[in-house]
């Protein structure tokens with residue numbers, strides 16, 4: 324985290340105003356306007372987490388019992404659990420072996436008459452390949468929700484992520500490219516969807532004691548909004564440093580035997596969140612676990628595909644087996660039989676390194692030296 328006196332001053336202003344909720348103040352509204360402007364969309368809706376943003380986005384699209392949404396299994400749990408929260412069914416497609424993003428060919432094979440949407444994830448500041456996914460969505464009448472929780476500021480073919488699909492979702496958790504402590508944002512050009520998102524964020528209540536649909540309390544606080552407004556001003560500067568740090572690692576590592584730097588596809592202007600490296604265990608003679616043990620500063624990233632976790636293997640969501648047992652669904656889904664070869668290989672070979680703005684050149688060099696020793700065995 325990179326909070327300075329600037330954020331502190333704005334937080335104190337909010338405290339002095341005595342207006343801590345967006346129902347009373349103007350700070351979140353201003354942050355929303357500025358964020359929408361930054362992403363290049365008409366609307367932004369401030370919420371209290373990236374998970375809430377996903378939950379609301381799916382609900383706003385009227386996706387629920389009996390419906391399927393296609394997601395990658397190489398992502399944070401909320402990409403998939405937000406679908407369950409809406410009583411819909413996550414269907415996992417495989418990822419691309421180089422970019423680790425959702426593979427459009429695998430997505431195509433997963434479409435059924437129940438499919439309602441696709442959630443591509445822009446993983447660690449590299450963008451998913453959106454055009455093939457947009458084509459698939461158009462051909463099959465599906466929505467696209469971009470999970471941009473790890474990619475504030477990244478661009479796909481010149482367009483900021485969060486402005487490409489029907490809805491975009493962002494997280495402001497402290498490890499992200501910008502933070503509000505906890506927090507999130509939904510982005511869209513669709514005014515009707517924006518209105519629904521605002522309603523769902525606040526009890527489905529457009530005015531006092533009027534309840535027009537089921538909603539939750541997912542409101543962003545004015546304190547979060549105040550931090551966010553300052554962080555947003557700093558975002559491009561942060562992204563520049565993150566990308567520079569990532570490039571520094573990549574330039575040094577690209578010639579090491581048995582360790583690959585992240586692949587940045589031509590269509591992508593990245594906004595690196597972490598630097599994702601890949602080992603070739605057969606070349607360096609170490610499993611991922613052994614590599615990480617010898618390199619304690621490296622981080623484990625998504626060690627198994629999501630469908631191999633207990634939540635999916637044993638289908639532990641709502642009581643009585645919902646949503647899988649829902650009569651509107653009427654299909655049997657068994658994640659224990661699912662095999663997606665690329666993600667199962669990638670999860671055994673991936674590690675992550677910090678490239679945040681506060682990391683020093685010495686720390687980056689230390690990491691490079693460790694990788695040099697481990698990689699050139």
Ligand SMILES: Cc1ncc(COP(=O)(O)O)c(C=O)c1O
Pocket residue numbers: 371372373374375398399401402444470472473493494495496506507
């Ligand atoms: C890809 C992805 N989606 C969703 C989320 C959820 O965001 P939050 O932690 O703010 O709920 C995260 C955050 O870690 C994420 O990385």
